[in-house]
Amino acid sequence: MRPAHALINLANLRYNYLLAKQLSSSKALAVVKANAYGHGAVRCAEALADLADGYAVACIEEALQLRQAGLEHPILLLEGWFEASELPLIAEQQLWVVVHHHGQLADLEQANLSQPVHVWLKLDSGMHRVGFTPEEYPAIWQRLQANPNVTSLTKITHFSRADEPSTGRTEQQLAVFEQATKNLDGPSSLCNSAGVLAWPQAHGDWLRPGIMLYGATPFDFAQDSATNLKPVMQLDSKIIAVRHVPANEPIGYGSRFVTARPTRVGVVAMGYADGYPRHAPDGTPVLVDGLRTTLAGRVSMDMLTVDLTDLPESGLGSHVRLWGEGLNASEVAGWAGTIAYQLFCNLNRVPRHYQQ
Template identity: 55%
Template sequence: MRPARALINLKALHHNYHYAKSLAPHSKAAAIIKANAYGHGAIVVARALHDADAFGVACIEEALELREAGITQPIVLLEGVFTPDELPLAARYQLMVAVHCVEQVIWLEQAKLIQPLAVWLKIDTGMHRLGFAPEQVASIYARLNACSHVATITLMTHFARADEVECEATTRQIERFNKAIQGIDAPLSIANSPAILAWPKARLDWVRPGIMLYGATPIAEDLAVSQELQPVMTLESALISVRELDVGESIGYGARFTCEQPTRVGVVAMGYADGYPRHAVDGTPVAVNGVRTRIIGRVSMDMLTVDLTPLPQAKVGDRVELWGNMVLANEVAAHSQTIAYTLFTGITRRVPLVYQY
């Protein structure tokens, strides 16, 4: 079989969830497992996090997949329902629903449900994607509170720049949130992963760890709080060819890399059809047999090429780590003008997920 695979360390996943809990010891934590748990496999991740307080997903399809697999913890639909006919399903499967627009309020008021729903009322404090303006919150809360189909209400917002620890935008969003909820007694949830790590004032009744669950920090790696995270996914493959090239020889499509010295080149069974970023530049780190080296030449659909000059003993069949413990996903992302989120969620179906318990 082709050697490309993604190892998923479930012990590291469990560690990261409880690390988030330790940073917010008085909070409940909704583990965010949307987008197939950021590419890690939602059902297996949910089962591994059997002691999680709740899970967060993007849509009802993701929630129903979990329910049908026997996941019983509370699940919140972070974007709510997209049509009113999803509300009876949400009630049947005991899902919590975000409410971020007037249309969703009306659908709730007009619904016919077997039981009331737990609602997460979203407030727009500066992200300007979803949510009610702060001045609308009191009236919308009153409508929801009066609705017979609403069981409980949690107030939430989402940060735009919490990963920028020196930026005052997060402080302003917290201030707007606190002003908007004056006079309302309800559970509160505002902290995503960077806020859990770097903004103590955001650790309220509920926190929502996402990318940090999977061991990638959304803020600087050199901060002490980031260093406690453990990578969950190791993307690996193997060398399938080794060759020696002379000075002046070029490698791969477009001849992007030209050898300035005699160069030992390894070909790895990994490409953009597996989810590895095509736009990774020359010098993107990779590890061969536990030794860090670099990508040279353009990434192809099924293969990429690496510099084996520092590894004179490397041979066909030797292990290659594309990201994991030796090469952090954030490093690869930085060399590819993207973020670790896109690397994880971009892994394609031809790369098997191999779970380590």
């Protein structure tokens, strides 16, 4: 079979979750939305089942996958619901919900539910994506407290620049949150992965670690706590052909890469149909038999090419690592002008194998 595959190290996933917990005394929802950032939501959630305080997903479809797998933990719907018709099922499945706009507020007041639901009320503290304004937030909190369809309330917001600690933006958002919620009793949740790692003063009662669970740093600099993360996904393949190309010859589509010397070129069974970024430039690092080399030529649908000239022992059948242990996905993403989140979420076609 085609050698391209992703190996998911579930022990490292557990380690990263425990690291989040060790950085704080707060509870933590493991964020497994978007198929656990491409790692496989059910398998990752099951691997964390004896550790996790709960899970967070984007929508009810993702939550139902976990319920159908037998997971009975709290599951938070980060976007709440999209149609009022979802609410009876949300109550039946005992899902927790984020409420972030007036339409949801009206839905909840008009619903006839079998049991009340846990609501996380979203404050727009400055990201300006979703959530209620600081001015209206206290009154909406009181309104929900009086709603018989609500069994508990949690204060939640989201930081827009927690991965950029020097901008001052997180301090501003934290101040807005504290002012808007100062007279409202109840637990709070503010921190995504960057918040967990870099903003201990904002940890609140519930953390929401996402990308850090999968071993990638949210920062574009060496951050002390993030250096302890362990990569969970190894994206691997093999050299399937070797070519000897003279100097001054183009390689691949568009003739983007032109050899500066006689060059041994390795062809790797990996392409953009697998999720490797097509726009990755020449020079993007790749490991062949554990040694660094670079991309040489444009990534195509099923193949990419690497420079083997300085790796004389490597050749047909050699092991290739595109990211993972020894080559962090965040570094590859930086070369490709994107983020590790997108690399993981775009993973397609390659089979996932799981290592306990």
